[in-house]
Every structure is written in C-alpha cells, then in structure tokens.
Amino acid sequence: MAVFYILLLFMIVAAIIAVETKNLLSAVICVGAIGFGGSLMFLFLRAPDIAITQIVVEVLGLIILIRATIARDVTLISGDREFFGTVVSVVILFVIFLAGMQVFATLPQFGAPIFARLPEAASQAYVRDGLSDTGATNVVTSVYLDYRAYDTLGEATVLFTAIVGATVILRGKSRKLLEDSDA
Amino acid sequence: MLYALCFLLFMIGLYCAVVKKNMVKIVLGIMIMEYAVNLFLIMLGYRAGGTAPILGVSDVNRQTASVAAHFLNTAVDPLPQALVLTSIVISLGSLALMISICIRTYAKYGTFDITEIRRLRG
Amino acid sequence: MKGMTVIVKTVASWVKVLIFLFGIYIILFGHLTPGGGFAGGVILASSYVLLMLAFGRTFVEDNLPLPVASRLDCLGAFLFALIAIAGLVVGGTFFLNFLYQEYLVGEPFKLVSGGTIPLSNVAIGLKVGASLFLVIFALSVFRCDSEKPGDEPSPDRAVEKGE
Numbered sequence: 001m002a003v004f005y006i007l008l009l010f011m012i013v014a015a016i017i018a019v020e021t022k023n024l025l026s027a028v029i030c031v032g033a034i035g036f037g038g039s040l041m042f043l044f045l046r047a048p049d050i051a052i053t054q055i056v057v058e059v060l061g062l063i064i065l066i067r068a069t070i071a072r073d074v075t076l077i078s079g080d081r082e083f084f085g086t087v088v089s090v091v092i093l094f095v096i097f098l099a100g101m102q103v104f105a106t107l108p109q110f111g112a113p114i115f116a117r118l119p120e121a122a123s124q125a126y127v128r129d130g131l132s133d134t135g136a137t138n139v140v141t142s143v144y145l146d147y148r149a150y151d152t153l154g155e156a157t158v159l160f161t162a163i164v165g166a167t168v169i170l171r172g173k174s175r176k177l178l179e180d181s182d183a
Numbered sequence: 184m185l186y187a188l189c190f191l192l193f194m195i196g197l198y199c200a201v202v203k204k205n206m207v208k209i210v211l212g213i214m215i216m217e218y219a220v221n222l223f224l225i226m227l228g229y230r231a232g233g234t235a236p237i238l239g240v241s242d243v244n245r246q247t248a249s250v251a252a253h254f255l256n257t258a259v260d261p262l263p264q265a266l267v268l269t270s271i272v273i274s275l276g277s278l279a280l281m282i283s284i285c286i287r288t289y290a291k292y293g294t295f296d297i298t299e300i301r302r303l304r305g
Numbered sequence: 306m307k308g309m310t311v312i313v314k315t316v317a318s319w320v321k322v323l324i325f326l327f328g329i330y331i332i333l334f335g336h337l338t339p340g341g342g343f344a345g346g347v348i349l350a351s352s353y354v355l356l357m358l359a360f361g362r363t364f365v366e367d368n369l370p371l372p373v374a375s376r377l378d379c380l381g382a383f384l385f386a387l388i389a390i391a392g393l394v395v396g397g398t399f400f401l402n403f404l405y406q407e408y409l410v411g412e413p414f415k416l417v418s419g420g421t422i423p424l425s426n427v428a429i430g431l432k433v434g435a436s437l438f439l440v441i442f443a444l445s446v447f448r449c450d451s452e453k454p455g456d457e458p459s460p461d462r463a464v465e466k467g468e
Binding site for chain 1: 188191192199203225229231264267274
C-alpha cells in the first residue's frame with residue numbers, strides 16, 4: 001500500500017510543477033512524468049492491459065505535444081490574469097474539493113470493491129462465465145469485445161471523428177500551397 | 184485517503200484548465216484531469232491481494248471447463264478496466280484534436296495567449 | 306521534417322521491424338495475454354512515427370502514401386461493423402459471437418479460440434494504428450508549411466530551412 005501513496009505523491013508533485021512553471025517544455029515533460037507514474041500505478045493495481053496501453057499512449061502524446069510547443073513561443077506569459085478572478089476561482093475550487101470529500105465517505109473502502117460483496121453483480125458473471133461463454137482467457141478482452149461490444153463500437157466512432165476533425169483542421173493550408181505550386 | 188489524493192490531482196488539473204491563460208497549459212490541464220479520472224476508476228475495482236483478471240493454466244478445471252474458486256475470490260474487477268481501456272485511447276484522439284486547434288490558432292494570430300486572441304481581430 | 310544522422314537511421318531501420326512485429330503480436334494474442342487491439346494499434350503507429358522522425362517525412366510518404374493509410378483506417382472500421390452485422394445475419398443478434406457458438410469453437414489457451422474476438426482485435430488494431438499515423442503525419446505536414454516568409458527565425462527553424 002505504501003507504493004500507491006509514493007506514486008500518487010509523485011504524480012501530484014509533478015502536476016503542481018506542470019501547472020506553475022513558466023517554461024512550456026518543462027510543463028510538457030512533467031505531464032509525461034504523470035503519465036508514466038500512472039502506468040506504474042496501473043501495474044500495481046493489477047491491470048496489465050491498461051498499463052501497456054497507458055505507456056504507449058503516453059509516448060505518442062508526448063510526441064504530439066512536443067511537436068506543438070518546440071520552436072514556438074516557449075518563454076512567455078508575462079503578468080498574470082487579474083487577481084480577483086484568480087482568487088474567486090481558487091475559492092470556488094476549494095469549496096468543490098470540500099464537497100467532494102464528503103462523497104468519499106460513502107464509497108467502499110479501498111481494497112474491498114463492491115462486486116466482492118454482491119453475488120449478483122455483473123462482474124461476478126463476467127469472471128465466472130467468461131471462459132465458457134466466449135472462449136477467451138483474457139476476461140477483460142471478452143468484456144470489451146463480447147459482452148460490451150457496443151462500447152467499443154462507440155469508441156471506434158469517437159476516435160474516427162476526432163481524427164477526421166484534426167485532419168480537416170490541419171489540412172487547409174497545405175492544400176492551398178499545393179494549388180499555388182501547381183498553378 | 185487514496186481517493187482523496189486522486190481527487191486532489193483532478194482538482195489541480197481543473198485549476199490549470201480554468202485559471203491559466205496559455206492555450207497549451209489549458210490542454211495540459213485537461214490531460215491531467217483525464218489521467219486522474221482513469222486512475223480513479225481503476226482504483227474503485229481493486230481488491231486487496233488480488234490478481235489480474237487473466238486466466239492462467241492453473242485457474243481452469245479442464246474437465247469441467249469452469250473457473251477455479253481461488254480465482255473467483257482473488258480476481259480484481261474486470262469491468263472498469265475494459266471501460267478505461269477505450270477511454271485512454273479516446274484521450275489521445277482528443278489531445279490530437281486540441282493540439283491541432285492550438286497550432287492553427289498560433290499560425291493565424293502568432294500567440295498562444297487567449298486574452299490576446301480576443302483583442303486582435305482578423 | 307528532415308531526417309537525422311546516419312547512426313540514428315541505421316538503428317531505426319533495425320528497431321522499426323521489431324516494434325512492428327511486437328505490435329502485431331500484441332494484437333493477435335490479445336485474447337490470451339494482456340494487450341488487445343488498442344495497445345497493439347498504437348504500437349504499430351509508433352513504429353511509423355519512429356520512421357518519420359529518423360528518415361524524414363518524404364521517405365515515409367513514399368513508403369505508405371496518405372490515401373493508402375486513410376483507406377486502411379476506413380477498412381478497419383468497416384471490418385468491425387461487418388463482423389457485427391455478420392453476427393446479426395447468422396444468429397439473429399447484433400455482435401453475436403457466432404464463430405464460438407457453432408462453427409469454430411477451438412480450445413482455451415490456444416490461438417484459435419474465442420470466436421470472433423481475434424478478428425475484432427485485428428480490425429480495431431488496424432483502425433487505431435492507421436488513424437494515429439494519419440494525425441501525426443498531418444501535424445508534421447502542417448508544421449512545415451506554416452512558415453510564412455516574414456517569420457522571425459528561431460534556431461531550430463533556421464536549421465531546417467538551411468538544410
């Protein structure tokens with residue numbers, strides 16, 4: 001259990017540095033550190049699928065972010081937002097934090113999930129019947145590709161839309177240059 | 184207590200997305216929020232002393248083709264893992280979209296500052 | 306985007322094959338070991354990103370042209386929907402695992418098991434890999450085209466213009 005606290009504290013310190021530093025490249029690297037700490041947390045939380053996915057997604061995300069920030073306006077933002085707006089935002093966020101802490105008293109204790117107490121929970125059926133219903137020994141794969149395949153269809157649609165949107169936003173200038181060079 | 188630290192991480196991301204002026208910093212705040220939410224969902228399903236929900240050769244009775252009882256008692260929750268898996272890949276797609284908007288805005292206005300963008304017109 | 310030195314190019318040309326093979330392994334064995342279509346697809350895309358960083362954008366554009374990549378992307382999404390509709394046609398339920406129910410049962414812990422699950426993994430891996438390759442390619446193309454003549458050159462841009 002101590003390893004969870006250490007990793008979470010590391011992620012929180014990296015997040016504070018990412019938020020407060022003035023250099024954009026340092027902020028991007030700190031967000032990369034949060035991602036790697038998250039992948040280690042997933043490994044210790046007994047989720048190896050998620051750990052693999054998080055590491056490779058983190059690497060590609062770092063490449064995308066660094067492409068955007070390097071050789072651009074790296075040093076920056078002199079001055080702050082107006083002081084009153086910042087203070088009001090911080091006060092409201094603190095109130096939300098206190099209200100959220102009240103909710104955590106109702107959540108199950110860490111290490112004793114809900115489905116361990118309820119024999120009719122869906123996850124009990126997935127773990128018990130996963131092999132005989134689908135034939136796959138990886139229960140997580142049988143969940144997201146057989147029992148809940150609609151969610152995967154929705155994810156494929158959302159990813160497709162996001163990529164098409166990004167490509168359309170980035171395409172306009174290069175096509176104009178292509179036409180100028182052809183003409 | 185661990186839930187509270189995860190929620191603190193989410194709050195830090197929310198603060199960064201709300202208060203900062205630089206567009207890339209806002210994108211970084213949104214990414215921190217996404218990491219915190221994925222972590223929270225996986226932490227909800229953790230069973231102390233549990234094993235990963237992947238069957239090994241010793242967890243299956245070959246004759247009856249059923250799962251052994253010790254696996255049923257120690258497996259962690261597979262349902263949040265399946266949902267978080269798709270969520271992580273969607274966060275990469277949305278990061279690409281947000282960064283493409285930032286790059287486009289920088290090419291047109293020459294700055295990442297959102298207060299400057301409101302003042303300069305065309 | 307220009308390439309890098311000779312050492313980086315040599316090592317990248319060896320390592321890229323290993324990364325691609327690893328991505329295919331993660332996709333194909335997704336129903337037996339941790340991994341699955343999403344992680345494998347991202348690994349496939351990252352092998353092409355390695356090529357793009359080491360050899361430059363034009364080399365990768367000749368290797369895997371943009372229309373081919375975008376058709377692979379659409380093919381992956383279409384395959385996934387086709388498997389779902391095949392379940393509807395054969396068994397009467399959308400997304401039915403029809404291969405496991407009657408035709409190709411297989412044994413647990415072998416590669417041929419799980420019915421339509423490995424096929425869905427392949428379709429998802431293809432789709433995710435091609436999509437992410439497309440978007441990182443579009444990001445690099447835009448960056449090189451976005452330099453107007455009156456820009457203040459920073460050191461990296463000056464190196465790229467002079468090369």
